[in-house]
Amino acid sequence: AQSVTQPDIHITVSEGASLELRCNYSYGATPYLFWYVQSPGQGLQLLLKYFSGDTLVQGIKGFEAEFKRSQSSFNLRKPSVHWSDAAEYFCAVAASNDYKLSFGAGTTVTVRA
Amino acid sequence: NAGVTQTPKFQVLKTGQSMTLQCAQDMNHNSMYWYRQDPGMGLRLIYYSASEGTTDKGEVPNGYNVSRLNKREFSLRLESAAPSQTSVYFCASSLQGGTADTQYFGPGTRLTVL
Numbered sequence: 001a002q003s004v005t006q007p008d009i010h011i012t013v014s015e016g017a018s019l020e021l022r023c024n025y026s027y028g029a030t031p032y033l034f035w036y037v038q039s040p041g042q043g044l045q046l047l048l049k050y051f052s053g054d055t056l057v058q059g060i061k062g063f064e065a066e067f068k069r070s071q072s073s074f075n076l077r078k079p080s081v082h083w084s085d086a087a088e089y090f091c092a093v094a095a096s097n098d099y100k101l102s103f104g105a106g107t108t109v110t111v112r113a
Numbered sequence: 114n115a116g117v118t119q120t121p122k123f124q125v126l127k128t129g130q131s132m133t134l135q136c137a138q139d140m141n142h143n144s145m146y147w148y149r150q151d152p153g154m155g156l157r158l159i160y161y162s163a164s165e166g167t168t169d170k171g172e173v174p175n176g177y178n179v180s181r182l183n184k185r186e187f188s189l190r191l192e193s194a195a196p197s198q199t200s201v202y203f204c205a206s207s208l209q210g211g212t213a214d215t216q217y218f219g220p221g222t223r224l225t226v227l
Contacts, residue, residue: 004155043117043203043218044156090155099144099163099211100171103155 002027002093006104013081014112021076021107023065023091033074034092034101035065044090050074061085086111115139117219119204125225126194134189134222136204144207145187146216147171147179149200156203162187194226 005024013019025031032051036044048059055067065076074091088108092101120135138145143164148156148171158171160179168179176198178190187206191198202222207214 009153041220043220044205044216045218046215049215092155099161099207099214100158101156101216103157105153105155 002031002095002102004091004093004102004104006089006091006107008107009105010108010110012110012112015083016080019076019078019081019085019109021089021091021109023074023076023104024072025074025091025093026072027093027095029096030069032094032096033065033067034094035059035063035074035076036090036092036103037061038088038090038106040087047076047089081109081111083111083113085109117204117206117217119202119219119222121222122220123223125227126191127227128195130194131190131192132194132224133191134202134204134224135186136188136219137186138204138206138217139185140206140208140217141184142206142208142217143184144209144214145181146205146207147177147187147189148203148205149173149198150203150221151200159189159202191224194224196226198224199226200224 003026034049035047038044050057088106090106091104117138145162147159161169162181204219205216207216
């Protein structure tokens with residue numbers, strides 16, 4: 001079965017600085033990978049997803065993620081964070097033939113002025 | 114479009130009480146999901162419905178029942194609530210239920226069982 005590890009529980013970043021959130025997955029075949037964001041008191045919103053093709057994926061809100069098969073990673077990046085990026089971020093993985101998403105535990109991002 | 118709506122937003126129960134969490138979507142999606150979110154554990158799938166009239170157990174189904182009332186509505190029932198069911202519950206929907214489908218989430222129901 002597939003699984004996801006997000007090594008960082010909490011990250012604090014200054015407004016305008018760059019952000020990178022780590023995600024490592026475990027799955028035998030080519031995974032389907034997702035990043036979701038959850039703002040306080042809200043449901044989850046999809047930022048981006050990777051199925052195949054170009055390993056650098058662009059998403060909404062200025063985020064991008066890079067799939068690295070050799071490292072079993074799918075790290076999320078943003079060049080310059082805004083205060084509104086303060087939220088919890090979840091990485092998820094699914095098998096290619098299954099609807100079931102396996103979520104990581106999440107990384108909480110705090111943005112300081 | 115309201116997207117995915119959930120009621121209630123908050124609920125406090127005593128151990129042994131029952132309740133039903135309601136979920137509705139107005140996107141004409143075929144597939145619907147119930148998740149629970151616990152601190153440090155991400156989201157875990159409770160039940161899934163691929164289409165009207167079908168349901169399937171997820172990772173943590175014990176203590177829950179579901180009903181896919183029609184294409185729009187998917188309810189989650191706790192027959193005898195336990196403190197271990199204190200959690201935030203999210204409903205989601207997707208067009209077809211395949212891996213390629215984006216799941217759209219509701220705002221959640223925060224449940225406390227005393």
